[in-house]
Amino acid sequence: MSELTHIGASRRQFLVRSAATAAGAYFSIGMPGLLRDGSAQAAGTDAFTPSIWFTITADGKTTMHIVKAEMGQHIGTGLAQVIAEELELKWEDVKLDAPLESVENFAIYGLAYTVNSGSVTTEFDRIARAGAVGRIALVEAGAKLLGTEPGNCYADSGRVYNKASGLSIGYGDILQKVKIDRKFAYPDDLKSVTLKDPSTYKIIGKSMPALDIPAKTNGQAKYGIDVFLPNMAYGALVIPRTRYSSKVLSIDDSEAKKIPGFIKAVKIDDSMGKCTGWVVAVADRFPTAQKAAKALKVKWDAGPYASLSSADLLEQYKQLHADEKLGANWVLEGDVDKGFGESEKVLEMEYTTDMVCHATMEPLNATVQHSNGEWHVYVGTQSTSFARMTLNAYLSKVLKKKPEDVKVYVHQYLVGGGFGGKQDYDDILAAAYCAKETGRPIKLIHTRESNFATSFARTPTYHKLKAGIKNGELVAMNQDIVCGWMGARFGVGKKGGTDWLQLDSWDAKKQDIDQWSIGGSDHWYYMKNHRVRAWNHEPTTWAVQASALRTVSNSYNIFVVESFMDEVAHAAGRDPLEFRLSMLNGKGGNRGIPNSGYAPGTGSDYYMDQLWISLPWTKEGSWPVYESGTVGGALRLANCLRVAAGKSGYGTKKLPPNTGIGIAVTAAEERQSPTWVAGVAEVTVDPATGKFTINKITIAMDPGVAVNPKNIEAQIRGSALWGASQIMSEKLTLKNGAFEQSNFHEYTPIRLAQVPEIDVTIIQSDRHPAGVGEPASTVVAPAVANAIYNAIGVRVRHMPISPQSILDGLKKA
């Protein structure tokens, strides 16, 4: 049975209704939350279909329809807890499913895109209200059946109770006996629903076991790579000469043809600027496709990046930085130059960071089937919506058809690690092209080697920082950032690629600065004069296909800002903890803004304008407008820092030789969606070898309402170790336009033996829930760098920190 009801109604109504179907009575509920009036993607107005978040069936079970990607954060469980709380369900009756992505369902559910640690933050209010009106309708229907008024009844654990008599009826029985047809005006009736007082929560705030975990312990969990279709063939990529912009000149398949099972070498149409230089070997088995890919002799024109290497990039960044006109302001408060002029002491430092990549345990893969004029994609992706739109745009071009004549459906599977690395769709396009060329369903799987070779890298960066100190105070701060702009390929910032995304919300206001590359520099420290400027090194963006990686630019900017903040504290003769707390005072724009979908920055209109990015859920006046996560501002961050520093023994613990404790804070992910986090690292350095060991990481996070504390703890532990991995050992380098690392023996994420003790504190409150999947990853790197300085007096201004850089520092000292 279809889980979706097609309800003829005006757009301004919100419907709660049940219907009898062949499979039995069910009850569903929804609202046109993300539907944009006039959108070409919307279904016809006469056949308007509201978005539907859950379905209750006559057996009393409730299926939550989760459009967010399940990639380790157990988001389905978290969202289901919110709905179940307001709907008054018995947790054992909750199930999950993932709706198919199609033009029709996009009009119902809106954009399926899982990024930014934003799922709970952005969905909480909307789905809580959906649950609440569902409960109201069920109580009304249940009261009638119990022969009393709704006011005399309440709902609990999937049943409606008569307060006076104690008699009750289950939701499933209600649905079997009556047809619910209750209308709520949208949005007014929903806005006016009173949500539960957090002190009465029974499901939110409890560590419900994640619903996706049991299948992940017995081999039954299905990822994109686990899809099999009748008559399916397999594709393996011939690793192109460069990461981007190679052109295939010729293919010699004479050796490949000798391999039994080899079907065809497919040169992928790369006219959209995706899959450049790609040749896919198609065979009847994946190992055969791998063999054939190795046997194919491909000649390329290596393109404009053929001689570009990591060492060149740094030189080019410095040259670019020399031209001030090319920089764009991101933060502009007060007059920094005047501030430096008035300072007693000026500190200037250069910082650099290397490239890293996602290296998800599930290599990128996609399965595409073309049948009956429909293109079906089977994949685990962070955005089924963008996957559909991108493939639609590509196939329209390749097949020379109108976009509306190309029907694409995306079937979501579990995502074997995302971290920002599964929001590109090259593999889907290539698999679809192979399906077109062979007439068979194709599963394209990256080998680990081709996965590394086609990484979407975090850009390398160059930073110049300057601080003015007067009377022991930081009176002016400037940060210059030069890098490849990571949002550029997604239409954020200059020279965006919105044409292929085809989504109106992204190009509403094009800017000449890329929030994805600069965010994190806009910290919450109060200072009168503050400026951040950014330079775009465009060749980087394309040559390494620069992209978002867990916390995006926070992952380097927090390292840089928080390392530098320690340097400034020392230069000012102050303790880094006391120095930070004095500036985390909640003054000016750092006070936080209540009851807004977003918060402006540190005060100036100019800054606000620069900050603006037209994501649908941050638009001013959009509904629902949840309480801003910025409420409380920098004072909440100061509180986290006090907790983490205190628990770690900063300043009080007696430490062994060559051991130090370092501190750092972050409000990642973005200025308008902060999660308050402090991190402390205790590190021991071996002065003979330069090797360092992280003994302990302490994290304190204030996420507001903690929907599932045990899961939040898991996210904090995992992301803290992600941060440890970045500062210790992760490094991707470019040589002659290609990445040098090919597998996990050369690119080395953290392993169990390197894991330190981790102490996690979750500071819960009634504040609107903030994202928890990423921010803790940003504080570990600077805390480690600061701890190394405190241990042996060596300041390393580069990420990752190599033992050699510590030895070099010791020599200089």
Next chain:
Amino acid sequence: MPQLSINGQSFFADAPPDTPLLWVLREDLRLTGTKFGCGLGVCGSCTVHINGEAVRSCMVQFKDVSENAMITTIEGLHPSNTHAVQQAWIEHQVPQCGYCQSGQIMQAAALLAKNPKPSEQEIVEGMNGNLCRCATYSRIVGAVKRASEIIGEGAKHV
């Protein structure tokens, strides 16, 4: 046609002899719980048991697996999926994305079969070859300890 004994059942597969066991399991037998991670034996996602030993199935060629070899995959670890390690993994809520976890569980089960009461150091050494990009490591250690307890409790009742 070569015969394999997998999870207590006999299978015939006609894969080319140099096909890694991993792909025979996944593509011929559709036992997809065993995952492809690196193809180089350095990540552990493809770990299965051959005669009780934890083995990287991406590094074993089909032709080198003897007909008498007893192969166990995650699907066959326990008839009702309640092996002590599986119980402990759920109790401690170990998996995040879950992709590496079949390999982690098979590695842990082999470790505990040989050494039912491993020290923390032995757990770290035994599990260090299995990469987890979500870094569920601290819960892995806790869950292996818990599985060891469950095995111990079971032994007492015998």
